[in-house]
Amino acid sequence: MQAILYARVSTNEQTVAHQETQARAAGFAIDAVVADEGVSGVSTALKDRPQGRRLFDMLRRGDVLVVRWVDRLGRNYADVTDTIREFMRRGVIIRTVINGMVFDGATSDPMQQAVRDALIGFMAATAQSQAEATKEAQKAGIEHAKSLDEKYLGRKPSYNREQFDAVVDALGRGEAVQSVAKATGISRGTIYRIRDNRAEAEAALARWAA
Structure with a gap:
């Protein structure tokens, strides 16, 4: 047995x-x-x-x-x-x-x-x-999130792919955040977010197909 x-x-x-x-x-x-x-x-x-x-x-x-x-x-x-x-x-x-x-x-x-x-x-x-009951609750939650694109996808990036690549290249060359922001038209706060969490910044572009 x-x-x-x-x-x-x-x-x-x-x-x-x-x-x-x-x-x-x-x-x-x-x-x-x-x-x-x-x-x-x-x-x-x-x-x-x-x-x-x-x-x-x-x-x-x-x-x-x-x-x-x-x-x-x-x-x-x-x-x-x-x-x-x-x-x-x-x-x-x-x-x-x-x-x-x-x-x-x-x-x-x-x-x-x-x-x-x-x-x-x-x-x-x-x-x-x-x-x-669990299945219906999950379905309702997903549908609600989808109806609120920003909530479902996260905040829409304030930059596009070209700007993202320019920021990464400039930071890689050691340029200061302030000069990168001036050259790309992106806020310094966004530059810092890209610098400190590049993977998430790029994932946001992918989610929004930007």
Whole structure:
């Protein structure tokens, strides 16, 4: 019997290492970690994720699949419940780090089965609603930022590419900031910003395609 931790993280979520640390701190003895990084849990089913597919080949009857929460196992209510039931059908025990839930298909008591299935449905529905709420909040935030170009792109540069190159060349020759400002028509404050953070000054040009 083996215990496999499955972790899924998107680019802005907690790391795989953090999820493993949480699992071990909760008392799980992890034999292997399988992880999908940069994969959306809202749009991609477990079986369609590169590492998620491995679980169906790796896990055998009696093995334990450890996940931080049931939302790691699917993109919506139907997907999560189908995935949990498929693993239970194969004799795999699913355990969650959060709240220490256990889903074992071996039980034959009808009352326990009813409680287990109801719990699966409830948690899967909760996971889906939370994911959808997060997705909508992110979408609204992005749309709002896009409607305010300066906020989304940052302040528009007060210089163009030609002026930027002239400033960099002049500073590289050791010319004084005041003389560079006079020659290029750019304020001394802007000259200092270009000098002190050239990478960001050039990135601003790229964002505004200036």
